[in-house]
Structure formats: structure tokens, C-alpha cells
Amino acid sequence: ANASGDLAISSEQLVYDVVLKQAALVKEQMRSMEKPDIVLPGTLLNEAYDRCGEVCAEYAKTFYLGTLLMTPERRKAIWAIYVWCRRTDELVDGPNASHITPKALDRWESRLDDLFNGRPFDMLDAALSDTVSRFPVDIQPFKDMIDGMRMDLKKSRYENFDELYLYCYYVAGTVGLMSVPIMGIDPESFASTESVYNAALALGIANQLTNILRDVGEDARRGRVYLPQDELAKAGLSDDDIFAMKVTDKWRIFMKKQIKRARTFFDQAEEGVTQLSSASRWPVWASLLLYRQILDEIEANDYNNFTKRAYVSKPKKIIALPVAYAKSLV
Numbered sequence: 001a002n003a004s005g006d007l008a009i010s011s012e013q014l015v016y017d018v019v020l021k022q023a024a025l026v027k028e029q030m031r032s033m034e035k036p037d038i039v040l041p042g043t044l045l046n047e048a049y050d051r052c053g054e055v056c057a058e059y060a061k062t063f064y065l066g067t068l069l070m071t072p073e074r075r076k077a078i079w080a081i082y083v084w085c086r087r088t089d090e091l092v093d094g095p096n097a098s099h100i101t102p103k104a105l106d107r108w109e110s111r112l113d114d115l116f117n118g119r120p121f122d123m124l125d126a127a128l129s130d131t132v133s134r135f136p137v138d139i140q141p142f143k144d145m146i147d148g149m150r151m152d153l154k155k156s157r158y159e160n161f162d163e164l165y166l167y168c169y170y171v172a173g174t175v176g177l178m179s180v181p182i183m184g185i186d187p188e189s190f191a192s193t194e195s196v197y198n199a200a201l202a203l204g205i206a207n208q209l210t211n212i213l214r215d216v217g218e219d220a221r222r223g224r225v226y227l228p229q230d231e232l233a234k235a236g237l238s239d240d241d242i243f244a245m246k247v248t249d250k251w252r253i254f255m256k257k258q259i260k261r262a263r264t265f266f267d268q269a270e271e272g273v274t275q276l277s278s279a280s281r282w283p284v285w286a287s288l289l290l291y292r293q294i295l296d297e298i299e300a301n302d303y304n305n306f307t308k309r310a311y312v313s314k315p316k317k318i319i320a321l322p323v324a325y326a327k328s329l330v
Contacts, residue, residue, distance in 0.1 A: 213298060
């Protein structure tokens with residue numbers, strides 16, 4: 001219980017409640033009977049989707065190539081979701097981030113409500129508005145992502161992994177929940193819808209934990225530490241050690257445990273990728289394998305994520321694509 005005597009609920013339980021809601025929505029196809037009409041001529045709508053594809057191709061080249069294997073309808077829908085997520089992230093990490101206020105995020109959320117109700121503000125909004133009218137996508141993960149941006153405006157420390165888990169869900173796990181209805185579940189799969197959503201959630205968590213471990217130095221230069229404070233203290237480390245940016249034995253031991261945790265989430269994600277529709281597996285496998293390799297690169301850099309940025313080289317990316325494709329056939 002917390003200080004006020006209320007029953008405390010872990011972040012994982014809070015997030016799992018959202019997972020159950022999304023899974024139920026897919027199973028019942030509730031939204032298919034209450035679709036708002038998108039007031040946009042077909043030609044402009046096609047242009048909107050094409051523009052989303054261009055943005056995806058520019059900023060997520062590998063993932064974009066994978067989406068080309070999907071059916072045209074699924075491909076366009078994934079582009080629309082990617083672009084909305086990117087625009088949302090840019091609010092707090094983009095060139096105008098210093099001018100973003102909580103009220104600006106409130107306006108962005110109001111705009112989200114409008115596009116879910118068939119009232120898009122601009123061309124890119126129109127693509128997502130059309131997407132959510134065609135697939136059983138719920139608004140909650142989108143709202144949760146905006147909450148993640150709100151968290152970034154006011155929070156730069158996380159006391160424990162429970163707090164960090166919730167942040168990872170907000171900014172990345174939500175993407176998995178948005179995407180499953182688009183990717184589709186293999187009709188021959190015997191897995192429960194909830195388990196597939198849980199795996200998608202795990203992939204988002206794993207990706208964000210990997211981002212955090214890769215960007216420790218970059219975040220430190222901005223005065224941010226996205227690492228569990230209690231685990232740092234247990235390892236005999238503090239924020240001062242991170243700001244000093246020196247690789248020590250204590251840091252190596254700490255990093256090994258953090259990398260192990262991220263890999264555990266990747267393992268959970270793998271169990272669900274095989275349950276997706278056959279045409280959607282390759283881009284997801286590619287994303288999983290390439291992101292997982294970033295952890296290998298951190299190790300190869302002797303855990304120096306202060307001054308060296310871990311990245312997967314182009315040859316390794318090229319090798320990973322056929323491996324991902326082979327896995328997608330299983």
C-alpha cells in the first residue's frame with residue numbers, strides 16, 4: 001500500500017490492463033461497427049499515405065523495406081502510425097522541443113481525439129484517421145504515448161525499474177499495441193490474442209531499454225539519467241559517476257545486468273513474432289534482430305556508452321535481413 005493507504009498497483013499490472021483491453025478490441029472487432037467517415041477526397045488520402053511512406057523511408061530505412069512485403073493496406077496503415085509516433089516524439093526531442101509546454105501536449109491530445117472522430121487537422125492526420133477507421137485500433141496507447149512526452153517534460157530520474165518500465169511502455173511499448181491490429185495475427189496461430197499483445201509490448205520495452213543503454217552519455221550531457229537509481233546505488237554508483245563518464249569495473253558489472261534484462265524482454269518478444277501474419281513477420285524480425293545487436297555493440301565497446309555510440313554497421317545490417325527473412329518463414 002502507498003502512504004495514503006490505497007492499494008499500490010505495479011506498472012506492469014497497469015500496463016497489462018491496457019493490453020487486455022486492446023486484445024478484447026481485436027477479438028470482438030468492436031470498432032468495425034462504429035467507424036467515422038473521413039471527410040477527405042480519395043486522391044488526397046492517397047497523397048497523405050504516400051507522404052507517410054516517404055517519411056518512413058527517410059527516417060527508418062530498414063523498417064520501410066520490410067513494410068514493402070506487407071499488403072498495400074497494412075503497409076500504408078503502418079506508415080501512418082509511424083509518422084504520428086515520430087511527430088509526437090519530435091515534440092519533446094525535436095528542434096522546437098525547448099518551446100514545448102504541457103499545454104502544447106494537451107492541444108496535441110485534443111487533435112488526436114479529433115482525428116479518431118474523423119476530423120483530421122492536416123494531411124498526415126488524415127492518413128491515421130483513415131487507418132483507425134479500418135483497423136481495430138484503440139486510442140488509449142496513443143494517449144499513453146503523449147503521457148510519456150509529458151513525463152519527459154517534468155521527470156529526468158527514475159527511482160526504480162517499476163517507474164522506468166512505465167516510462168518505457170509510454171514511449172515505446174505503446175507502439176507495439178498500436179501495431180498488432182495492423183500486422184495481423186496468423187489465422188493458424190493457437191496463441192491467445194493477449195499473449196501476442198504481450199510479446200509486442202515486450203519488444204517495445206526491449207527497444208526502449210536498448211535506446212536508454214545506448215544513449216547514456218548523450219542523455220547525461222542533457223542532465224538526464226534514465227537508469228534505476230536504486231540499482232545504481234546498489235552497484236556503488238551515482239549520477240556523479242555517470243556525469244564523470246568513466247568506465248569502471250563497477251560500471252561494467254552494472255551494465256551487464258541492464259543488458260541481461262533487455263535481452264530477457266527481447267526473448268519474450270520472439271515468442272510472439274512467430275504468431276503474426278506471414279506477410280508482417282519480416283519487418284518485425286528485422287527490427288528485433290538489429291536492435292538486439294546494439295546490445296552486442298555496447299559490449300564490444302567495453303561498455304563505454306559514455307563517449308562511444310553503439311551502432312550496427314551496414315554489413316551487419318545486410319547480413320541480418322536474410323536471417324530475419326528466414327525466421328519469418330518459420
